[in-house]
Amino acid sequence: MIKLYDFELSGSCYKIRLFLNILGIEYQKENVDFVNKEHKTPKYTALNPFGEIPVFEDDDLWLRDAQAILVYLAGKYDGSHTWFPADAASQGKIAQWLSTGGGEIMNAAGARLVKILHYPLDLEKLQTGANRVFRILDDHLADRDWLELDHPTIADIACFPYTALAGEGGIALAPYPNILRWLERVKQLPGFIPMPGITPSV
């Protein structure tokens, strides 16, 4: 049985919920009280010493890190072999955006933590970092519908949530029309589910 240690408002947990739903996989959720920092308690750091959500369990396999969980789920449960194809070139191309989704785009996640939960972080620096990667992402999407391979992959799943939630960090997406069209494309995927702050397709 798959179990996801989850927080409803976390974009990182939502990556996993979204992909599980797209793949049509049943799973259990265990709520982590992120607002009250349950993820930093000894009970939780015994599951993930990094003290971060999500954490993922599939029988005796435990994984931390949203991107790693996406890699596992695609390899194990994607019968279409399209979300993280087995060939080296596809995996390398997709891995670039797994790094971006867990890296530069997390500037937008940080900005959101400042705005929503009043984290004492440098909002301006985070917004600048987010705008820098959104400029690159928008240019990249100027002549393609999906981040790599001309079809949806876990690259899109990894980069979607905190881009779609940028407004909650005070970052406007209006200057990025290609991103806006790509977000809409993701929302049209069979199995798409929303989360608070990310509405279904209009």
Next chain:
Amino acid sequence: MIKLYDFELSGSCYKIRLFLNILGIEYQKENVDFVNKEHKTPKYTALNPFGEIPVFEDDDLWLRDAQAILVYLAGKYDGSHTWFPADAASQGKIAQWLSTGGGEIMNAAGARLVKILHYPLDLEKLQTGANRVFRILDDHLADRDWLELDHPTIADIACFPYTALAGEGGIALAPYPNILRWLERVKQLPGFIPMPGITPSV
């Protein structure tokens, strides 16, 4: 022909040089003048809009991001299929440390940039972040020789360089005896090569 856009003192570029040498792959190097910020010039950002090194070319495939390049090289050129095995559980486990190698461990890389190139970053915060991940890494290595799968994988390659270079960022590794033993193990790998600041095995 493989071409690596390289800077000798970059631990991220060294990840790729090290793995190419372990795999016994011939390649061309093109030097990027990192000190004079050539990686931020239009000529280079046309190759990698993120303005970061390394960049990698294999015929018509272009990749940015050291971790993505490791994924590609293992999939394409590792005849042993041990460095990034094809099964979902192995890939998921290894992907966790690709995130860590490109993520938390880069705190040590940032501290080194402050010390060596006088980057205007928050040294104390970077050192604290590095020590936090080194504590986790040391605990993880208490009962294992390699990060995952009981043998060397690209997880080890991704995390090795900036851990081994920690001293150049003013971060002592003496409190982490399991890390020190693991670094020595990596240095004993067939095909290991040093870089400035990382000496061969004693």
